[in-house]
Amino acid sequence: MNYSTTRTVLAAATALAAFAWQAPAHAQTTLTIGTVNNSDMVRMQGLSSEFEAANPDIKLDWVTLEENILRQRVTTDIATNGGQFDVMTIGTYEVPIWAKQDWLKPLDGLGEAYDEGDLIPAIKNALSVDGTLYAAPFYAESVLTLYRKDLFEEAGLEMPEQPTWDFIAEAAEKVTDKEAGVYGLCLRGKPGWGENMAFLGNMAREFGANYFDADWQPQFESEGWKKAVTLYVDLMTKYGPPGAASNGFNENLSLFGQGKCGMWMDASVAASFVTDPKQSQVPDQVGFAPAPCGIESCPNNGYNWLWAWSLAIPASSEKAEAAQSFISWATSKEYLALVAEKEGWANVPPGTRTSLYENPEYTEAAPFAEATLTAINNADPSMGGGKPYVGLQFAAIPEFQGIGTAVGQQMAAALSGSATVDQALSQAQAIAVREMTRGGYIKN
Missing domain, CATH: 3.40.190.10 (Periplasmic binding protein-like II)
Incomplete structure (x- = not known):
C-alpha cells in the first residue's frame, strides 16, 4: 500500500469515526398527546417547547380536540387497545374504571422531586386505585x-x-x-x-x-x-x-x-x-x-362536583418512560412556577397542589383561591x-x-x-x- 492509498484509508476511517461520534446515543422518541381544547391545555401546549428544549430526545405531537370528541376518541382507543396515544387527558370518571381493567399504566416513575404528597388529598384519592396513582392532575375543579x-x-x-x-x-x-x-x-x-x-x-x-x-x-x-x-x-x-x-x-x-x-x-x-x-x-x-x-x-x-383533567398513560403505549417524564413536568410545582413567570400567578392551573394554596403570591393574585379550595374540599x-x-x-x-x-x-x-x-x-x-x-x- 503506497503512502497516498494509506492516507486515503486513514482519512476515510477518521471520517467514519467522526460520524459515529456525532450520532445520537438514543433515537428521538415522539409522544402523541391527546388533550382537550380548554384554555389551560392550550397554554400547556404553547409552553411545551420548554420541555422539548430540556429533553431533546423527546418530541411532542399534539392532538387537541373539543371535549365531547376527545372523550369519544380516547375511550374508543383505549377500549380497543388502539395505541393512538401515549398520553391521554382523562378525568376522575375514567381513572378508577380503566385502571381496574388494566387499561392504564401506573405512574410509578414521576421522580422523587415530583412530591406526590403535595397533591390535594381529595384529588389524589380520586385518581388512585389501591393507593397507586394512575393519572396526574393537570388542573382540578369544583x-x-x-x-x-x-x-x-x-x-x-x-x-x-x-x-x-x-x-x-x-x-x-x-x-x-x-x-x-x-x-x-x-x-x-x-x-x-x-x-x-x-x-x-x-x-x-x-x-x-x-x-x-x-x-x-x-x-x-x-x-x-x-x-x-x-x-x-x-x-x-x-x-x-x-x-x-x-x-x-x-x-x-x-x-x-x-x-x-x-x-x-x-x-x-x-x-x-x-x-x-x-x-x-x-x-x-x-x-x-x-x-x-x-x-x-x-x-x-x-x-359541589369534583373533577380533575389529568394526564395518564394507556397500557398500549410503548413509551411509558418518556411519557412519565412529560407528565411529571406538566403537573409539577415547577410547571406552575413557569406559568406564573409567563402569565402571572392568577393564571396557573388550579386545584391540584396544597403548596399552591399556601403560597401568598398565588392567594393574593387569585381572589377566587379560597372559594375554589373550599369547594374542592367539601366535595365528597x-x-x-x-x-x-x-x-x-x-x-x-x-x-x-x-x-x-x-x-x-x-x-x-x-x-x-x-x-x-x-x-x-x-x-x-x-x-x-x-x-x-x-x-x-x-x-x-
Whole structure:
C-alpha cells in the first residue's frame, strides 16, 4: 500500500469515526398527546417547547380536540387497545374504571422531586386505585357561582353567603337586560355526559335527587329531577342567551368574558379566565359564591362536583418512560412556577397542589383561591346518601358514559323546546332502565 492509498484509508476511517461520534446515543422518541381544547391545555401546549428544549430526545405531537370528541376518541382507543396515544387527558370518571381493567399504566416513575404528597388529598384519592396513582392532575375543579358585582349593585342585590335557587331565579330576572345584550343566567346546554349533564346532574343533587337509588334503579322521574330540570328550562328560556342548547363550558366562558352573563354556575377553573384582563371585559366585576341549593337542608357551601383533567398513560403505549417524564413536568410545582413567570400567578392551573394554596403570591393574585379550595374540599365523591356508586356529577360505572350522553340529548331537547320536560325525563328514564338492565345492574 503506497503512502497516498494509506492516507486515503486513514482519512476515510477518521471520517467514519467522526460520524459515529456525532450520532445520537438514543433515537428521538415522539409522544402523541391527546388533550382537550380548554384554555389551560392550550397554554400547556404553547409552553411545551420548554420541555422539548430540556429533553431533546423527546418530541411532542399534539392532538387537541373539543371535549365531547376527545372523550369519544380516547375511550374508543383505549377500549380497543388502539395505541393512538401515549398520553391521554382523562378525568376522575375514567381513572378508577380503566385502571381496574388494566387499561392504564401506573405512574410509578414521576421522580422523587415530583412530591406526590403535595397533591390535594381529595384529588389524589380520586385518581388512585389501591393507593397507586394512575393519572396526574393537570388542573382540578369544583363548582362556583360566578356573578357580576356591578349588575348586582345596580339591581339592589346582595349575593348571600349560601345562595339558593330561589334567590338565583330572583336575581336572574332583575339583572337581565336583553336590549343591552345582558342575560341573567348562562348555563350549560350542549348535550354530553361531561357537558350539560355535568351541570344538570349536580343541579338535580341540589334538589335531593341522584342518578340511581340504592338498588341501581334510575331516578329521572323523581320529584328532585322534575324540579331541577323544570327550573333549569324555565330560567334559561326566560333569562338565558339564545341558542343555549348549543353552549357548553367554552361557549359560556366566552359569553361571560364578553360581559353578557349576569351569573354563571360552572367549573371553578373558569374563575382565572373571567378575571384576566387579557381574556375578559369584566375582570374587576366578578364575584364568587358557592353552588346554589334547592332544598332546605342545604349543606355548607352547597352541592359541589369534583373533577380533575389529568394526564395518564394507556397500557398500549410503548413509551411509558418518556411519557412519565412529560407528565411529571406538566403537573409539577415547577410547571406552575413557569406559568406564573409567563402569565402571572392568577393564571396557573388550579386545584391540584396544597403548596399552591399556601403560597401568598398565588392567594393574593387569585381572589377566587379560597372559594375554589373550599369547594374542592367539601366535595365528597365517596358512597353515601343512599347511592350505590362513587361519584358526584357522574356515576363511576362503565355504562354511565353512554347513559349520560343519551340523557343529555333529551335534556337539550327540553331546553330547545322540541320536547317537554316530562317527555324528556320519561325518555331518559326509559334509556337508563334499558341500559342498566343490559348491564346486569337491574334484575328482571
